[in-house]
Amino acid sequence: MDLGTWIAFVAATSILLVIPGPTILLVVSYALGQGWRAAAPTAVGVALGDFTAMVASLAGLGALLVTSAGLFTALKWIGAAYLVYLGIQLFRADATLEVEARTGATGPVRMALHSWIVTALNPKSLTFFIAFVPQFLDPARPLLPQASIVVATFVVLAFVNAFGYALLASRARTVVRSDRSIRILNRAGGSALVTAGLVAALARPQTQ
Numbered sequence: 001m002d003l004g005t006w007i008a009f010v011a012a013t014s015i016l017l018v019i020p021g022p023t024i025l026l027v028v029s030y031a032l033g034q035g036w037r038a039a040a041p042t043a044v045g046v047a048l049g050d051f052t053a054m055v056a057s058l059a060g061l062g063a064l065l066v067t068s069a070g071l072f073t074a075l076k077w078i079g080a081a082y083l084v085y086l087g088i089q090l091f092r093a094d095a096t097l098e099v100e101a102r103t104g105a106t107g108p109v110r111m112a113l114h115s116w117i118v119t120a121l122n123p124k125s126l127t128f129f130i131a132f133v134p135q136f137l138d139p140a141r142p143l144l145p146q147a148s149i150v151v152a153t154f155v156v157l158a159f160v161n162a163f164g165y166a167l168l169a170s171r172a173r174t175v176v177r178s179d180r181s182i183r184i185l186n187r188a189g190g191s192a193l194v195t196a197g198l199v200a201a202l203a204r205p206q207t208q
Contacts (some may be wrong), residue, residue, distance in 0.1 A: 001136070001137075001138070005136055006149065006153070008136065010011065014191065023115065024041070028169040030115075031165070034109035035170045041107070042112050043166060046159065047114045047156075048119075049116040049121075049125075051151060053122070053129060054154060054155070055151065057133065061134060078131070079197075080135065083131055083193050083197030084193070084194050086131075086161065087190045087193030088119050088190065089193070089194070091187055114161075119148075
């Protein structure tokens with residue numbers, strides 16, 4: 001993976017991770033109820049969950065690439081269209097972040113395990129990785145080195161994002177519950193997804 005592709009992946013991932021989803025809702029709920037002590041265990045659980053989901057997705061992509069480079073390219077086209085669809089849906093989504101504080105006594109291991117399960121077993125995450133990650137992979141190059149870079153980068157960014165959300169929720173609760181803030185995130189994230197899908201589709205002829 002060249003530096004330009006990696007930078008593009010970091011930029012796209014950073015923007016997309018900020019969009020609140022089931023994982024972030026769980027992190028925020030623990031932070032609202034448990035305070036800043038929930039930040040580290042929930043962030044670790046999210047990182048491990050994303051690692052699990054990405055490895056599973058990339059294993060499937062690797063098998064597909066070995067079977068047929070043509071099918072892999074077709075998947076990239078489908079993935080680009082799917083990103084545009086997700087972007088439009090997110091842009092039009094309601095500006096709400098319904099989350100309740102988890103105030104019961106909960107240890108760090110349980111919080112980490114819960115975050116890992118929710119993240120790893122979210123079917124939308126697997127679908128998203130299959131659609132998103134191939135846009136940054138070159139089927140003409142060995143998959144394993146590229147996959148290692150992609151996974152390591154995403155997991156680190158996911159940890160930082162979850163940790164940041166937890167700290168923000170524990171110290172500035174009105175921000176994470178602000179309709180205006182969520183609306184901005186939804187529209188920014190939706191625009192980013194549409195842009196990523198269009199760029200991937202338009203760039204396809206140059207990579208063949």
